[in-house]
Amino acid sequence: MNGISRPLKNFKPSKSVMVMGVLLYLVALMAFSMNHHTVLKKEPVPFVVKKDSVASVKAFTAVYKVLMSPRCMNCHPQGDIPLQGDDSHLHTMFPKRGMEGKGVLAMKCANCHQPTNTPGLHTPPGNPNWHLPPANMKMVFEGKTPRQLAKQLVDPKQNGHKNMQQLVEHADDGLVLSGWNMGEGRTLPPMSHAAFKKAWLTWLSTGAYAPKK
Amino acid sequence: MINLNVNHKSYQIDADPDMPLLWVIRDIIGLTGTKYGCGVAQCGACTIHLNGEAVRSCVTKLSRGAGQEITTIEGLSANNNHPAQLAWNEENVPQCGYCHSGQIMSAAVLLREKPNPTDQDIDDAMAGNLCRCGTYLRIRKAIHLAAELQKKEGGTS
Numbered sequence: 001m002n003g004i005s006r007p008l009k010n011f012k013p014s015k016s017v018m019v020m021g022v023l024l025y026l027v028a029l030m031a032f033s034m035n036h037h038t039v040l041k042k043e044p045v046p047f048v049v050k051k052d053s054v055a056s057v058k059a060f061t062a063v064y065k066v067l068m069s070p071r072c073m074n075c076h077p078q079g080d081i082p083l084q085g086d087d088s089h090l091h092t093m094f095p096k097r098g099m100e101g102k103g104v105l106a107m108k109c110a111n112c113h114q115p116t117n118t119p120g121l122h123t124p125p126g127n128p129n130w131h132l133p134p135a136n137m138k139m140v141f142e143g144k145t146p147r148q149l150a151k152q153l154v155d156p157k158q159n160g161h162k163n164m165q166q167l168v169e170h171a172d173d174g175l176v177l178s179g180w181n182m183g184e185g186r187t188l189p190p191m192s193h194a195a196f197k198k199a200w201l202t203w204l205s206t207g208a209y210a211p212k213k
Numbered sequence: 214m215i216n217l218n219v220n221h222k223s224y225q226i227d228a229d230p231d232m233p234l235l236w237v238i239r240d241i242i243g244l245t246g247t248k249y250g251c252g253v254a255q256c257g258a259c260t261i262h263l264n265g266e267a268v269r270s271c272v273t274k275l276s277r278g279a280g281q282e283i284t285t286i287e288g289l290s291a292n293n294n295h296p297a298q299l300a301w302n303e304e305n306v307p308q309c310g311y312c313h314s315g316q317i318m319s320a321a322v323l324l325r326e327k328p329n330p331t332d333q334d335i336d337d338a339m340a341g342n343l344c345r346c347g348t349y350l351r352i353r354k355a356i357h358l359a360a361e362l363q364k365k366e367g368g369t370s
Contacts, residue, residue, distance in 0.1 A: 092255070093341040105326050105338035106267040106319035112254035112341070118272045123253045 047164050049207055056206035062191065062199035064146045064211075069189040071179040075132050076141035082132055083142070086187050101132035117183040125182045129175055133160070150203075150210035167204055171197040215279045219244070220288025230276035235259045237275050238285055246286040246314045250343075257342030260315035261285050267322045269341075286314035289321060296366065297321050300359035308346035316342045320356050329360055 066072060074083035080097040081090050098104040103111070113130040117123070133139040137160060141149060152158045154167070162170060170176060180193045189196065203209075217224045219242060226237055238244050238261070247270060250258030254269040261270045262284035263277070289295045297320045300306075307313045316339070323330055323338035330338070335353050344352070 094337075095341070096337055105334065106260075106322040107338060107341050108266055111260075111266055111268045112272060114272060114274065114277065118253070120253065124272060 047168055047205070049164075049205055051207040053207060053209045056203055056209035057211050059199045059202035059206065060146060060150055060209070060211060063196070063203050064149060066179075066189045066191060066196045066199075067141050067149060068144075069179075069187075071182055071186065071189050072176075073141045076139055077132075078140050078142045080135075088142075097132045097135055097138075099135045101134040102130075117181065120184060122185040123183060125178070125186070127175055127178045131175075145213055146211040147213055150208070154208045164204060164208075168201060171200045215275055217242075217275070217278055217283065218281065219283045220285060226275065228275060230274060230279075232275045233271050234261070234263075234273045234275055234278050234283070235270040237278075238270060238283075244285050244287050248311055248314060250312065250315070255343075256312070256315075257319060258312045258315045260318040260342065262289075262318060262322070265322070265325070267319045284318075286318060289318065295321060296359040296362040297324060297356070299362055300355040303358060304351050304355040306348055306351040306355045308348055312342060312344045312346075316344065316352055320352070320359065323356065324359055324363055328363060330356060 067076075070083070070086050070088050074085075074088055077083050079090075081094050082097075083089065084091040093107070095107045095109065096104045098108075103109045109130045109132075112124045114124065114126040115128040116126040118126060137158065139152070139158065139160060144152065154164075156162060159167070177193060179189055182188075191199075215226045215228070215230060217226050217237065219238065224242055226241060228237060228241060235247060235249060238247050239249070247261055248258040249271060250256035252271045254272045257269065259269055259271040260267050262268070262282075263273065264282050290298060295317070297317045301313065301317060306316075319339055319342050323334065327334045327338075332353060335356050339349075339352065339356075
């Protein structure tokens with residue numbers, strides 16, 4: 001035992017004082033952590049780019065494979081009719097995009113596509129926000145080369161007015177995520193959402209370089 | 214219990230929230246004008262209006278309809294006198310008739326949103342309603358007539 005511990009050994013505060021002390025400490029700790037949490041919420045982690053063209057182009061190769069898979073490309077068609085199936089044929093019944101991308105007249109997307117997947121093989125997949133890109137910004141994937149698609153994705157005039165921070169967040173968009181939950185009978189994108197997100201973030205954070213072709 | 218408003222009447226439904234609206238409408242409420250065709254939103258025979266939109270009731274869950282405004286063919290007009298119904302009758306559109314409640318429900322949405330539809334508008338709006346008898350040309354003719362009737366009457370129900 002050292003000299004400091006001896007006086008403490010003889011010091012015996014009443015039980016209530018000790019309990020009060022512990023409580024005060026806990027309240028202070030909670031207040032600090034809540035305040036700290038609020039500050040984090042208000043200020044999103046800034047997007048930092050560390051340019052690396054080789055790593056960026058390599059990451060985009062993986063991104064491109066996912067975006068050109070039927071689960072993503074089918075709702076980014078060249079024309080105004082969505083695509084369907086693993087062979088990306090024109091959607092049966094030929095529903096049309098409409099101004100907002102939500103269909104037209106008696107053929108709105110949500111007339112058949114419910115907020116959740118419909119049970120059964122090849123039944124309509126569901127999402128509360130099911131739609132194509134709008135008519136004034138079609139964000140076409142179909143037929144695009146890796147270079148064309150990469151350049152389109154980072155151009156706010158062609159990507160739905162998204163800046164880099166919004167592109168980062170878009171990886172977790174509900175409709176993007178639904179690509180990995182399309183119901184029975186549909187092939188999933190060629191990698192997990194986690195692997196896609198990692199490639200997407202790597203591509204953006206290394207400078208979002210476009211491949212040569 | 215789930216509250217369902219069908220044709221301006223309120224029903225308290227004791228059923229699985231995942232039950233298709235079509236079953237509720239036909240088997241529980243007893244309105245059998247809406248038909249079962251494919252069960253997977255591919256034919257349009259089960260078309261009803263959910264808040265004015267032509268939804269396929271075979272894939273629409275009861276829970277989606279809770280508290281919303283639902284209209285079936287029985288509630289489209291007070292006396293079967295919606296312009297589309299009158300025109301269908303005038304043009305003798307149905308052959309077997311099975312798909313036509315769905316056809317008329319889709320046509321009613323089209324006529325509301327495009328009071329003077331072109332042939333292309335009709336094709337765009339009606340492409341999801343199949344007719345095994347092939348009455349498409351009469352359907353198109355009836356929709357044009359319904360548009361004229363609607364204009365004369367100055368509005369739809």
